[in-house]
Amino acid sequence: MKEIVVSMNNISKEFSGVKVLKNVDFNIYKGRVMALVGENGAGKSTLVKILTGVYLKTQGEIYLKGNPVNFTDTSSSQDQGIAMIHQELNLVKDLSIGENIFLGREPTSKGRILWSQLFKNAEHWLLKLGLKENPRELVKNISVGKQQLVEIAKALSINANVIIMDEPTGALTPMETEKLFAVINDLKKEGKSIVYISHRLQEIFEICDDVTVLRDGELIGEHPIENLTEDNIIEMMVGRKLSEQYPWIETEIGEDILKI
Structure with missing residues (x-):
């Protein structure tokens, strides 16, 4: 039985009347790595910024170990043991x-x-x-x-029990990535919870336990990683089946423009 550490229920967010998150549910489990995936603009960053107190939610509830919480700034989130490691390191x-x-x-x-x-x-x-x-x-x-x-x-x-990592391997060498994954596995054994945001699906299948998919600000689904394939995730992200990612197109070859 998975133990829920953070539960975000019915979360919505509006900017100038435009809804960028629409009634999203998002769970984080103790000692597990949750992948948060979606195309650019799907709402991933907005969701975690609400969790870390950067943005105020327009609607919804957040529960930490079953208790309602309301993060009004980053300090209030950190005080409750939630930390974020940004893609651009904050050092x-x-x-x-x-x-x-x-x-x-x-x-x-x-x-x-x-x-x-x-x-x-x-x-x-x-x-x-x-x-x-x-x-x-x-x-x-x-x-x-x-x-x-x-x-x-x-x-x-800061005694963080929930650590959010945004595209953590973007600038790492393969050896550094391997070291990072070893650290993440050690943190899991200690009961820490990780949110892993990445476009690299191969990494998600290597390090993550569960996957949450967003599309156009809406929750598409949450699944254990063992129940999914890369094609499943891509189809949920884009909203259609991908029979041919690179379709064959016949073109007529014209006259030479340049010969060397």
Whole structure:
């Protein structure tokens, strides 16, 4: 039996009278990876921005472990253990790894930052993810893959139980992607919940447990990954069967325009 951690019910959102989300239901389960897929403009970003407090919902209810919640800003969402890792990483490149992890939450005493404690705490979260970088190293000096792990360390440091990843492998090498997937599997074992937004269906079948499909701001369906094929997902995304993704078209060859 899957345990629901977050339940978004009947969620709608309007911008200037235009409905971009229409009565969407979305569930996130404990210790599982939920893929959120759809074409550009399907409503994925709007939905997770409501969950993270960036946007206010026009209609609907959000429940966290069965209790009603209302996120009015990103801080209220983070305080309830929900973190987002954006496609464009939200790191200050000229600050150290440790400073980025605890930016705005630095340990202090008598108005002074406790740097030794900050870097010690940062090292704890880095090692948890298998990252042996010096927390005093500047973020700009480490690879994009390691920067992404720093973002995950930041999420864990606020005690996040729900981590939303938006196109997380877009700038990663195959080796860095493999490392990220290993970290995600470890987080699942700890009972963390992941929302995985991606257009790369091969990755979804490799790392995700469930799939939610949106189209034109509406929920098309939620299914366990083992019940789906890539064609099933594509058909739900575009709203039609794809007998030929690249149809054969006969064309008449005309005169040569250029010969070399």
